[in-house]
Amino acid sequence: MKLRPVAGIVLRQYYLLRGSPVRIIPTVTWVGIDILLWGFITRYLNSVNGNGMDFVPTLLGAVLFWDFCGRIMQGVTTAFLEDIWSRNLLNLFASPLSIAEYVVGLVVTSVLTSSIGLLVMLILSTIVFGLQFSSFGLPLIAFLAVLFVFGITMGVLGSAMLLRFGPASEWLVWPLPALLSPFAAVFYPLATLPQWMQWIGRLLPPSYVFEGMRGLLATRHVQFGSLLQGALLSLAQLILAAILYQRVYRRAVRTGLLARYSAESVG
């Protein structure tokens, strides 16, 4: 893998952001609104809760983590959509750029754009609502790492869907995080769910993170075995998503879909 083509993909997204700063607004606005909304909900819950339980780290922390995961996914798919919207796929895939270089470029772009949103979330949640990240300790890094990998997996999966089913399928891609959130035990323990939902939940790495996070806050103890299981699951799913993307790409080359994505007429 060459670094310069990867840098090219990242540079293109930087040029887009620089040329149209309006693009930064959605990455900042929605996470900001989420934190404000859930911040005030947790304040209200704390005020009416008689047993002294602090909802800030459990609920607001969960919102922050889940938004981070969703932003990573959107960073990957949005960067891919930029190439679809500007009808640039033919230019890209007719160049020596490899699929791996392209996907790595999308992921690096996503990390950079998501960092902006993460920074806003961190500032709002700590300064306005007093969320203490020190309460998570070192496991915080493991939590974020698993969610980061799962966000990339969703992004690669979303991009594969776009390539396979066409630009209109973006309306199936955007709601992916919302679709998975009831199963991922973001706001409640997995045991709350009916059995069949728990089975699905156990296939989703974020459920291990959120279970671990709640366990940590309640008992000051993390079940590392369970977290490791989530981490391995997330890596396995990332590999599967990459294989799927490669297969979808090869099919698009075989059937002519990739050429037709840009070319108006196929002779």
Next chain:
Amino acid sequence: MNAALVGDGLHKQYGNVTAVDGVSFTVSPGEIVGLLGPNGAGKTTIINMILGVLAPTAGTIHIGGIDLSQHRARALSKTNFAAVYASLPGNLTIEQNLRFFGLLYDIRSLNARIDELIRQFSLEHLRDTKCGLLSSGEQTRASLAKALLNRPQLLLLDEPTASLDPSAAQIIRAQIRALTSGNGCGILWTSHNMYEVEEVCDRVLFMSRGKVLLSGDPRSLPRDHGAATLEELFISLAREPLVGNSGEAG
């Protein structure tokens, strides 16, 4: 010296539809080959196969002696293209586009190469203009600048002068012609402008219904086949494809 392009037994099937049917051809270094034919003849299908975005059902493609199916990145690093349906992203400036594609093609001394191409295509005053704001002619020049970034051994041009006024088209044709004599770049050129084809191409391949019907010198072909002009020959071939063709050319 390896041929700039060798297509051997190319075939593309979509279900029951045969888009390209056993086409073979070569483009030598420094040669401009015109790929002609009516709409739906299979020209763009062939170009897409050479660009690596469409896999042939059968047949092989070698670019500069490198097998495209085996060594995609190496083969594509020796080629480039400009087509009316693949304009540069309109939300980047000319310079940004050239830098972006320059990195994708892993061009060394990229700043100097960009400056050189911007000068070559008289784009200095448009350097920081977004490509979406350019006129058709300016977009064509920007696309050609991108197509030459990697000093390709093989250049694919799909109707490169379609949106240019006669004067601009003449300048572009001269610049492209100079390329072949300068660095021995082989060019596969599609066009519906028969005057242009006669002026520019060393050899033409006439395609219809996925097959190559005729090939030869565009200046002598009409006479050899009882037509007054290349355009007249084109029309007669498009309406009544020859029988008993071999599908071989080059």
